[in-house]
Amino acid sequence: MTTLVQFVPFSSAVEAPFWHTLSTRKIDLYKLDDTPQNIVGYYSTGHSITNSKDPKEVNVILPSRLCLGTGAFDSEEVFKILTQDIGSLPPFTYPSAGTIKNTNTIEEFKSLDKNALFKTTIEQIWNDITNGEAIKNPSLLTRFLLITYADLKKYKYHYWFAFPALLIDPAWVIGDNGKVSGIEVWNQDEIQNFRANYEKFRHSKGDHNAGFFLIRESTLEDNKREIVVGSLSEWETFFEGIVGFADPSSLPTNPGWPLRNFLVLLHRQWHVKKIKVLCYREIIGKKDISQSIFLTVELPTEPKISDECPKAVGWEKNAQGKLGPRTADLAPLMNPESLADTSVDLNLKLMRWRIVPSLDLEKIRDTKCLLLGAGTLGCYVARTLLGWGVRNITFVDNARVSFSNPVRQPLFFFEDCLEGGKPKAQTAAENLKKIYPGVNSEGYDINIPMPGHPISTLTKAQDDVNKLTELIQSHDVIFLLTDSRESRWLPTLVGASMQKQVINVALGFDTYLVMRHGVKNNEGNHTNEASNSLSDVKQLGCYFCNDVVAPTDSLKDRTLDQQCTVTRPGLAPIAGALAVELMVSVLHHEKGAAAPAHSSLPISESLSSATDSPLGIIPHQIRGFLTHFNNMLIVGQAYNRCTACSDIVINEYHEHGFEFLQRVFNSSSNSYLEELTGLTQLHADSEVAGDFVWDEDDDENLKLE
Numbered sequence: 001m002t003t004l005v006q007f008v009p010f011s012s013a014v015e016a017p018f019w020h021t022l023s024t025r026k027i028d029l030y031k032l033d034d035t036p037q038n039i040v041g042y043y044s045t046g047h048s049i050t051n052s053k054d055p056k057e058v059n060v061i062l063p064s065r066l067c068l069g070t071g072a073f074d075s076e077e078v079f080k081i082l083t084q085d086i087g088s089l090p091p092f093t094y095p096s097a098g099t100i101k102n103t104n105t106i107e108e109f110k111s112l113d114k115n116a117l118f119k120t121t122i123e124q125i126w127n128d129i130t131n132g133e134a135i136k137n138p139s140l141l142t143r144f145l146l147i148t149y150a151d152l153k154k155y156k157y158h159y160w161f162a163f164p165a166l167l168i169d170p171a172w173v174i175g176d177n178g179k180v181s182g183i184e185v186w187n188q189d190e191i192q193n194f195r196a197n198y199e200k201f202r203h204s205k206g207d208h209n210a211g212f213f214l215i216r217e218s219t220l221e222d223n224k225r226e227i228v229v230g231s232l233s234e235w236e237t238f239f240e241g242i243v244g245f246a247d248p249s250s251l252p253t254n255p256g257w258p259l260r261n262f263l264v265l266l267h268r269q270w271h272v273k274k275i276k277v278l279c280y281r282e283i284i285g286k287k288d289i290s291q292s293i294f295l296t297v298e299l300p301t302e303p304k305i306s307d308e309c310p311k312a313v314g315w316e317k318n319a320q321g322k323l324g325p326r327t328a329d330l331a332p333l334m335n336p337e338s339l340a341d342t343s344v345d346l347n348l349k350l351m352r353w354r355i356v357p358s359l360d361l362e363k364i365r366d367t368k369c370l371l372l373g374a375g376t377l378g379c380y381v382a383r384t385l386l387g388w389g390v391r392n393i394t395f396v397d398n399a400r401v402s403f404s405n406p407v408r409q410p411l412f413f414f415e416d417c418l419e420g421g422k423p424k425a426q427t428a429a430e431n432l433k434k435i436y437p438g439v440n441s442e443g444y445d446i447n448i449p450m451p452g453h454p455i456s457t458l459t460k461a462q463d464d465v466n467k468l469t470e471l472i473q474s475h476d477v478i479f480l481l482t483d484s485r486e487s488r489w490l491p492t493l494v495g496a497s498m499q500k501q502v503i504n505v506a507l508g509f510d511t512y513l514v515m516r517h518g519v520k521n522n523e524g525n526h527t528n529e530a531s532n533s534l535s536d537v538k539q540l541g542c543y544f545c546n547d548v549v550a551p552t553d554s555l556k557d558r559t560l561d562q563q564c565t566v567t568r569p570g571l572a573p574i575a576g577a578l579a580v581e582l583m584v585s586v587l588h589h590e591k592g593a594a595a596p597a598h599s600s601l602p603i604s605e606s607l608s609s610a611t612d613s614p615l616g617i618i619p620h621q622i623r624g625f626l627t628h629f630n631n632m633l634i635v636g637q638a639y640n641r642c643t644a645c646s647d648i649v650i651n652e653y654h655e656h657g658f659e660f661l662q663r664v665f666n667s668s669s670n671s672y673l674e675e676l677t678g679l680t681q682l683h684a685d686s687e688v689a690g691d692f693v694w695d696e697d698d699d700e701n702l703k704l705e
Contacts, residue, residue, distance in 0.1 A: 003178035004171050008249040010257050012161040013065040019157050021073050036101045039072045042093040045281045046250035047291050064248040064256050092284050094211035094246050096142040109149035121145045122164045126309040129265045135232045138212035141261040160325035164314040165260035168303045175296035180253045183292040194227035201229040215242040244278035255279045274298035337437045348389050358614045368392040373481030374428040377505050379411040380576030395425040395443040450486040452552030454666045480504040486551040492542050496645040501593035504543045505579045507567045512575040515621040517542040518638050519593045539638035540620050542645040550643040550673035585615045597635045641677040
C-alpha cells in the first residue's frame with residue numbers, strides 16, 4: 001500500500017508594523033493606484049517543543065509560518081535582490097517573493113478576480129522552473145500572493161493569502177514502504193560535519209538561496225564520511241541522489257509546503273522520479289538539527305506533465321477552516337501613537353524579561369513627575385524619564401527660549417528662539433509630545449517666589465505660590481532643576497510638608513550634586529535611616545540642611561559669568577540621568593521615598609543581599625567631579641535648625657501660610673528665618689565661644705579677643 005506525501009501548508013503570520021507600513025504607503029505613495037506591488041516574506045525551519053525531561057515527548061508543534069514583517073516593502077525590485085543581501089530579514093530565515101494587490105474598497109476586494117491573480121502567480125512559478133531561473137534563485141519556488149483591503153479609518157484589514165503549489169498527476173508517494181528516518185542515520189560526527197558545511201554554504205548564499213540544496217556523501221581515506229553541500233546549479237557535477245530543503249514543517253513525518261514546487265523543478269529539469277530528501281529543521285540559536293528527517297519520495301507511474309502550466313492549489317483557509325479571507329482588526333494597536341506606546345515599552349519589557357524580573361514598569365509609567373526648571377537640566381531629565389516609560393511630565397519655568405539654548409537644551413530648536421523666544425515650560429512640553437505623542441506633558445509659566453527677593457505684586461505672588469503648591473500636591477516626584485539656590489527653598493519646604501519625594505540637582509563648572517531629600521512618615525517619626533554603619537543618621541537631610549545661613553538673594557550684582565550657568569557641556573546629561581536613575585531605584589524600594597541611604601557596596605557583595613532594591617544601592621547624595629571622573633556617595637543628617645525642612649519652619653508654614661512666606665520673601669538678609677530656626681543664637685554662641693584665654697605656662701600667656 002502506497003503512502004501519499006502529505007505536505008504541511010504555510011500559515012500566514014503578519015506583524016502589526018506591516019499593516020502600518022501598508023497604510024503609510026497607501027496614503028503617501030499608492031493613493032488610488034491598485035497595481036500589484038512586490039513584497040518579501042520569510043520563513044524559518046520548523047521544530048517542535050519537547051519535554052526537557054523526555055526529549056521524545058512533544059509538547060507543542062509549531063505551525064509552518066510564512067511571515068511578513070517590517071522589511072516586507074524594502075525593495076520595489078524584490079526579485080532582483082533575492083540573491084543579494086536583504087538586511088531587513090531576521091537572521092536564519094529564508095526569503096519568499098510575494099505580490100500584494102491592495103484594493104480601494106471592500107466591494108472591490110470581494111469581487112476581485114482572485115483566480116486570475118492566482119493563475120498569474122502560478123505561471124510565474126512555472127516559468128521560473130522551465131526557463132531555469134529557479135535553479136539560480138530557488139527562493140522563487142515559494143512565491144506567494146496576498147490580496148488586501150485596508151480600512152484606514154477603522155484600522156481594519158481584510159486579507160487572503162495564496163501559497164501556490166503545482167500539482168503532478170499522479171501524486172508523489174513515500175518510498176521505502178513509507179519509511180521516514182531521523183537525522184540519526186548519520187552518526188554524530190557526520191551530523192556535525194554536515195551542519196558545518198551547510199553553514200558555510202548558507203553563508204556563501206547569504207541565507208537567501210540556501211533553502212534548497214544538494215547533498216553528497218563522500219568517503220574519506222580513513223573510512224569516515226564527509227557530508228558536502230552544493231547548489232542546484234551544480235547538479236551535473238555534484239548530484240549523487242540526495243537533495244535537501246529548509247523545512248518549515250514541525251510534524252515528525254510530514255514535509256513542508258516548499259517541497260511541492262521543489263519536486264516539480266527536479267522532475268521537470270532532470271526527470272527525477274525517485275529521490276531521497278533531507279527535510280532540514282534547526283532550532284534557531286541552539287544549533288540543534290535533531291528534528292530533521294529523511295524520506296524517499298517517488299512517482300508511482302510516469303506523470304502526465306506537459307509544457308503547459310499545470311494546475312495548482314494553495315489558497316489559505318480562514319480561522320474557521322474554510323476557504324475564505326481573514327480579518328485583522330488593529331484598531332487598539334494600529335494608531336501610530338499606539339504603535340509608539342508598544343515600541344517604547346518593548347526595551348523595558350525585555351529588560352524585565354531578561355535581567356530584572358521584579359522591575360515594576362507600571363509603577364514607573366504612572367509616576368507623575370514635576371520638573372521645576374525647563375533649562376538644560378530639565379530637558380535632559382525629561383528625555384531620560386521618557387526612556388524609562390514615564391507618561392506624566394510637567395514643566396515649570398518663567399523664562400523664554402533664547403538663541404543660546406537649543407545647542408545645550410535638547411527640547412528646543414532654533415525656531416523656538418524667534419520673535420523674543422517662546423515660553424520655555426510650554427514649549428518643552430509641546431516638543432516632548434513631538435518626540436513621543438503618548439506622554440501627558442504640560443508646561444506652566446510660574447515665577448517661583450524666593451527668599452530675599454521682595455514681592456512686587458502681591459496677587460501674582462499668591463497665585464504663583466498657590467499654583468506651585470497645587471502642582472506639588474498632584475505629583476509624586478519633584479525635581480529641583482532651577483539655576484539658583486534660593487529658588488529651591490519654597491518647593492523644598494512645600495515638598496517636605498507633604499512628604500513628597502524631592503530630588504535636587506545642582507551644577508558647578510565641573511562638579512554636580514544629585515540628592516534626594518529625606519522625608520518623615522505620617523506618624524511624624526524619622527525615616528531614611530542610613531545603612532552601612534551609618535546608624536547615627538536618623539533622617540536624611542535636604543539641600544539646605546548643611547547650611548548655617550538662610551538662603552537669600554544670590555543673583556544681585558552678579559557679573560556676566562555669574563549670571564549665566566557656566567558648566568562643561570557633558571555635565572547636565574550625566575547629572576540629569578543620575579537623578580532619574582535615583583528616582584527609579586527609590587520607586588522600587590518598599591519604603592519608597594523613605595528608603596534608607598547606602599554609601600557603598602563591595603563589588604563582591606550581591607545586590608540582593610545588600611539592598612532592598614532590585615536595581616542596586618540607593619544613595620542619599622551623589623557628588624561628582626569631572627576633573628577626576630569620580631563620584632562620591634555622601635549621607636547627610638537632617639538638621640533640626642534647617643531653614644527649609646525643620647519642624648519649626650514646617651509648623652510655621654502650616655500655621656500662618658502665605659503670611660509666613662511673604663515675610664521670608666521680603667526679608668532682604670533673611671534674618672527672619674535665622675531667628676526663627678535659632679541660627680542667629682547659634683552664631684552668637686559661636687562668637688562667644690571664640691572669646692577665651694589660653695594659658696600655656698607661667699612664662700607665656702596668649703589672649704585671643
